Amino acid sequence: xxxxxxxxxxxxxxxxxxxxxxxxxxxxxxxxxxxxxxxxxxxxxxxxxxxxxxxxxxxxxxxxxxxxxxxxxxxxxxxxxxxxxxxxxxxxxxxxxxxxxxxxxxxxxxxxxxxxxxxxxxxxxxxxxxxxxxxxxxxxxxxxxxxxxxxxxxxxxxxxxxxxxxxxxxxxxxxxxxxxxxxxxxxxxxxxxxxxxxxxxxxxxxxxxxxxxxxxxxxxxxxxxxxxxxxxxxxxxxxxxxxxxxxxxxxxxxxxxxxxxxxxxxxxxxxxxxxxxxxxxxxxxxxxxxxxxxxxxxxxxxxxxxxxxxxxxxxxxxxxxxxxxxxxxxxxxxxxxxxxxxxxxxxx
Amino acid sequence: xxxxxxxxxxxxxxxxxxxxxxxxxxxxxxxxxxxxxxxxxxxxxxxxxxxxxxxxxxxxxxxxxxxxxxxxxxxxxxxxxxxxxxxxxxxxxxxxxxxxxxxxxxxxxxxxxxxxxxxxxxxxxxxxxxxxxxxxxxxxxxxxxxxxxxxxxxxxxxxxxxxxxxxxxxxxxxxxxxxxxxxxxxxxxxxxxxxxxxxxxxxxxxxxxxxxxxxxxxxxxxxxxxxxxxxxxxxxxxxxxxxxxxxxxxxxxxxxxxxxxxxxxxxxxxxxxxxxxxxxxxxxxxxxxxxxxxxxxxxxxxxxxxxxxxxxxxxxxxxxxxxxxxxxxxxxxxxxxxxxxxxxx
Numbered sequence: 001x002x003x004x005x006x007x008x009x010x011x012x013x014x015x016x017x018x019x020x021x022x023x024x025x026x027x028x029x030x031x032x033x034x035x036x037x038x039x040x041x042x043x044x045x046x047x048x049x050x051x052x053x054x055x056x057x058x059x060x061x062x063x064x065x066x067x068x069x070x071x072x073x074x075x076x077x078x079x080x081x082x083x084x085x086x087x088x089x090x091x092x093x094x095x096x097x098x099x100x101x102x103x104x105x106x107x108x109x110x111x112x113x114x115x116x117x118x119x120x121x122x123x124x125x126x127x128x129x130x131x132x133x134x135x136x137x138x139x140x141x142x143x144x145x146x147x148x149x150x151x152x153x154x155x156x157x158x159x160x161x162x163x164x165x166x167x168x169x170x171x172x173x174x175x176x177x178x179x180x181x182x183x184x185x186x187x188x189x190x191x192x193x194x195x196x197x198x199x200x201x202x203x204x205x206x207x208x209x210x211x212x213x214x215x216x217x218x219x220x221x222x223x224x225x226x227x228x229x230x231x232x233x234x235x236x237x238x239x240x241x242x243x244x245x246x247x248x249x250x251x252x253x254x255x256x257x258x259x260x261x262x263x264x265x266x267x268x269x270x271x272x273x274x275x276x277x278x279x280x281x282x283x284x285x286x287x288x289x290x291x292x293x294x295x296x297x298x299x300x301x302x303x304x305x306x307x308x309x310x311x312x313x314x315x316x317x318x319x320x321x322x323x324x325x326x327x328x329x330x331x332x333x334x335x336x337x338x339x340x341x342x343x344x345x346x347x348x
Numbered sequence: 349x350x351x352x353x354x355x356x357x358x359x360x361x362x363x364x365x366x367x368x369x370x371x372x373x374x375x376x377x378x379x380x381x382x383x384x385x386x387x388x389x390x391x392x393x394x395x396x397x398x399x400x401x402x403x404x405x406x407x408x409x410x411x412x413x414x415x416x417x418x419x420x421x422x423x424x425x426x427x428x429x430x431x432x433x434x435x436x437x438x439x440x441x442x443x444x445x446x447x448x449x450x451x452x453x454x455x456x457x458x459x460x461x462x463x464x465x466x467x468x469x470x471x472x473x474x475x476x477x478x479x480x481x482x483x484x485x486x487x488x489x490x491x492x493x494x495x496x497x498x499x500x501x502x503x504x505x506x507x508x509x510x511x512x513x514x515x516x517x518x519x520x521x522x523x524x525x526x527x528x529x530x531x532x533x534x535x536x537x538x539x540x541x542x543x544x545x546x547x548x549x550x551x552x553x554x555x556x557x558x559x560x561x562x563x564x565x566x567x568x569x570x571x572x573x574x575x576x577x578x579x580x581x582x583x584x585x586x587x588x589x590x591x592x593x594x595x596x597x598x599x600x601x602x603x604x605x606x607x608x609x610x611x612x613x614x615x616x617x618x619x620x621x622x623x624x625x626x627x628x629x630x631x632x633x634x635x636x637x638x639x640x641x642x643x644x645x646x647x648x649x650x651x652x653x654x655x656x657x658x659x660x661x662x663x664x665x666x667x668x669x670x671x672x673x674x675x676x677x678x679x680x681x682x683x684x685x686x687x688x689x690x691x692x693x
Contacts, residue, residue: 053537054508160626190393191564195608195622202619217537224610224620247612261542263567264613265606267590270571279546280539283507 008079008179008211009042009065015073016060020288033287034060036235037074039314042179047205047212049226049243051219051258055284057235058215062183065213066100067091078179096126099172103184105164109156115142115167116152122174141170145200162193166200173204181213186221198225219262223247228323231255234295235287237314241324249334251317251326253278254296256338278338294329301338302330353424354381355558356405356526361418361428363397363404370631374400376582377418382575384525387552387559389573389590391566391605393627397582398562402528405560406445407435422526441471444524448531450511454503454518460487461499464518471522486517490547509540513547520551527552528560533568545571566609570594575667578602581628581638584660585671592665598679599670600643603687614692621690637673645682649673 017031035057042048050058063069065076067083076084083094102108109118119141120134130137139149145166156164165185172180182201186194198221204210216222222229223243230240231252239252250256257278280299285291293311297303306329314327332338363375375397382388392398403409405420407427420427422443427435447453455463464483465476472479480499487495490513503511512532519527529548533541549572552559561572569576569590576593578586578601586599597603607621625642628634640646640653652658652673663670664680672679 053539162626190627191566191605192393192608192623193626195620196624198610198620199622219538220610220612223612224616243616257539259612261538262612263541263545263565263571265566265570265594265609265611266613267570267573267594269613277542277546279543283509 006044007041007077008044009213010077011038011040011065011074012077013074014038014061014064014071014076014084016057016064016069017072030288033235033290035064035071036287036290038232038235038237040230040237040240042211042213044178044211045205045209046227047214047225049222049229050213050215050232051217051222051229052232053217053258053284055234055287056232057287058232059183061232062100062181062213062215065179066098066181067094068100092126096122096128096175097177098179098181099175099177101165101168101172101180101182101185104188105161105168106156106188108168109164111156114153114155115147115159118156118167119170119174122171126175128175137174138170141174142167144173144204145170146196160193162189162196165189165197169197169200169204173208176208177210179211179213181215183215184217185214187216187218194221201225219259231258234284234290236295236327238296238328239324239326240314241320245320245324251320251324251331252296252328253300253302253330253332253338256332260338294327296328302332304330353421355384355423356382357419357421358401358405359419359421361401361404361420362416363400363409364415365413366415367631371415372630373582373633374630375404378579378582378584380577380584380587382526382558382560384558385552385556386574387561387572389569389576390560390562390579391564391569391576392579393564395627395630396579397630398579399530401579402445402530402560402562405526406439406443406528407432408439408445437471440467440524441522442524443526443528444519444522446512446515446519446527446529446532449535450508450515451503453515454511456503459500459502460506460514461501464499464514464521467518468521482521483517486521487514490514490517490520490551491543492517508536509543512536512540512544516544516547516551520555523555524557526558526560528562530562531564532561534563534565541568548572566594566605578605581633582630583638583671584669585639586663586669587660588663588665588668592668596665596668596680596683598663598668598676598683599639599672600645601639603683604642607687607691617691617693637671645674648678 014035015037016035017033019028020030022029052058064071071084075082116138119138123130123134139152142149147166186197189197214225226243228242229246230237233254239255250259257280260276260278282299285298291298293309294307297307312327312329314325316322316324317326317331359379361375361378365372378401390398404416416428418428461483465479468479468482484495484499487499492498492510492513506514533544563569573590576590577584580601586602604623608623610620623642628638634641636654636656637658646653658671658673660669660671664676
């Protein structure tokens with residue numbers, strides 16, 4: 001899948017600082033550094049998983065990629081064209097190529113519009129001519145995502161959460177985009193429905209050769225759907241690798257901690273899982289005033305002096321291939337004792 | 349228990365809500381027992397009745413719009429037919445609850461300390477100073493740093509994980525013997541979830557309380573529960589020890605849940621195996637077995653599935669109950685030969 005070189009999306013030094021203002025003059029007194037200089041590529045036809053805890057900047061990254069918000073620095077190259085600072089008018093034709101699936105299927109569909117209007121909106125807005133009319137195109141889309149095309153005239157409240165998410169997906173697919181950014185697309189759904197939607201996303205990818213950026217906090221779902229995974233912490237990418245490598249052989253202490261925290265649905269392994277768990281202490285620091293050097297050092301058991309002074313670059317560490325990059329001065333070696341415990345290794 | 353009665357016994361609990369569209373049978377004939385020091389995990393999807401069960405036990409319903417019947421015995425006291433004053437005395441004292449979203453279940457206007465102190469003083473005739481000391485002590489026990497200072501903070505000054513800890517402190521302040529946690533970690537990040545699960549585990553062994561954990565996350569259940577109750581359409585469809593439920597489940601819905609869930613401890617599946625269709629409406633449950641429209645083994649029941657409501661009967665494991673028309677041997681064979689290989693493929 002991840003044929004190196006054919007990148008659909010290339011992100012360099014991407015930054016989004018939200019200003020904090022004070023007083024009547026709205027003088028800027030600081031900034032929330034939600035995304036603070038990240039680099040990555042998304043290759044054509046692959047799924048890049050973006051994981052991290054709340055407040056790490058993963059959703060902001062998603063909004064930047066689809067240019068729902070404008071970055072304060074860096075570049076976003078879509079198909080070789082920098083879209084980081086395009087104006088609304090220039091962006092509009094590009095919206096056909098990149099679409100977004102939102103988390104909450106309840107608030108992302110207009111309750112006063114019928115399904116037909118919602119899914120047909122992209123055609124009207126982009127002035128796209130459809131062969132047999134918009135209605136037919138919408139019905140085809142509904143069929144594609146597993147909904148009854150006769151429900152064309154129904155309203156969102158008549159559908160369940162999973163069905164609404166399918167409506168959102170149908171709308172996303174209307175203009176056959178190249179890139180789809182899915183921000184927590186299944187976290188609001190029940191387990192049994194989650195699997196239906198995950199399978200649907202995979203089928204659609206195979207059928208249309210879609211490229212996904214899949215943002216989620218659920219590490220098991222990300223492992224299932226992604227080809228490569230990037231781990232974010234406090235506005236930075238701390239580790240990026242292909243799925244098997246990242247889950248079997250995590251290098252960054254934060255990735256190790258994150259993976260060990262996932263509860264395993266196997267009571268026989270309960271005691272071992274608890275023993276092997278790396279418990280992070282404290283909370284994520286504020287993105288207004290991130291720690292100097294490595295941002296994870298305040299919660300890291302391996303931190304030394306250099307971690308406070310020098311920010312580790314995102315590069316391959318130890319004997320890793322170029323595709324596995326870690327931003328850490330003291331990457332974790334396989335089988336290493338972690339915080340006094342041997343980390344639970346997950347089979348990839 | 350010495351006198352032979354279980355600590356908590358729920359018998360044929362029904363919680364029905366009459367509405368203009370019909371009666372919503374949120375909980376429809378649920379029975380289970382729980383001893384002190386044990387943890388029961390209740391699993392199910394939204395609308396399966398798991399949260400309503402907990403509200404039923406806690407007496408947190410409005411008698412004007414809920415029809416509650418059956419029996420709930422807590423350490424010798426019957427709760428369903430008891431007056432609201434009796435239940436009120438037990439609530440927060442002998443039984444306490446941890447809610448999913450600590451931001452909306454704490455009062456934003458009052459400090460954390462004041463809310464914990466109130467919970468303590470409702471049940472103990474002590475001065476504010478004594479109660480405050482108790483609150484600080486409790487906050488320290490649940491792992492809040494500098495509890496003597498943080499006790500005067502407002503809920504919004506706490507992070508999500510700390511708020512959940514504070515909520516646990518509030519629930520535990522009266523040493524409850526029964527603790528119900530309704531999706532205690534769903535709103536939290538995984539690293540914080542891990543901390544809270546460990547904390548609940550430790551506190552339970554310290555207080556020797558009976559714990560009910562309600563969740564949709566089978567991982568959380570596997571981590572905490574001794575026994576597991578799987579709910580579907582307001583009823584228990586399978587009950588058994590945690591090991592039994594995860595290793596030798598016998599209900600097709602439990603199989604479905606296990607197949608829907610990507611697992612980090614197993615090789616990656618090419619495809620998840622979802623349960624087709626949608627959860628049923630509680631107003632209009634399907635005839636026969638409530639799960640039959642979504643069950644791929646229904647044809648093998650010879651028409652029973654869609655016509656006759658199955659009873660909860662003994663299954664293969666010890667203390668293992670299942671509500672399914674398929675014969676035990678057939679279920680065990682399907683699990684071992686058809687379903688399990690699919691999940692591990």
